[in-house]
Amino acid sequence: MKQNYHAITLDKRDIGETDRLYTFYTYEVGLMRVPARAVRKGKAKLASQIEDFVLSHITIVQNYGRGILAGAVAENYFVALHKNYEALKCVDIVRGVLLTTIGENDCDKNIFALFVQYLTQLDEIAQKQEDTEQQSKMQWITNSFLIKLFALQGYTFNIVKCCTCSGAICETRNGFSAQRGGILCENCFKSEEYLSYIDPDTLKALRIIQSNRLQSLSKVTVHNNVQVQLGRIIVDIERWVMR
Ligand SMILES: [Zn+2]
Incomplete structure (x- = not known):
């Protein structure tokens, strides 16, 4: 029996002499681990279609129990993304979060769509001139993607x-706690153990992320301090999700 899936390759691991175990995030069934036979042999065309973070159509053949990867056709290689060191660093962080927070066969079509949108946007930014502004934009889109990903997984936070x-929230400085x-506010965060401080600009950034689609966020520019604080918030949420 053959079955087709829309897939993004998240990870791969060599098994045996010429085989590989692939981890895909698919539109149809979510996270899926599937072996591919003889994929490391000589001129195996299959491997190039399913490099990490490539969007493809894959075919699984089901015999007994677990299926085997029988074919793949790449739909989008995201070439610029793959040539850009900063972009690869960003998707590596995303891979880590996806692999730790999503279980096998936990399907969510909105997460798949958001992931495709994220890779598309990162690829577009990677096509532009390499400079510090480009790096900052990639980090901003990555942070925005992760906060939206957590929200789709049911982790939304009160920022009002x-x-x-x-x-009321203080005008100068507040705290963020995923656990809480x-x-x-300033009065309440004094006694907190796990807490990230956030400036008004970071709070503004969180609101912008919450109320805009990822597509629109490429136009927004944020300064480094906001990125650092968003990074801490994301680590805090991830720890909370994985508790
Ligand atoms: Zn309070």
């Missing part, structure tokens, strides 16, 4: 009021 006392459910 203090999530402990329901009081979002923003904490």
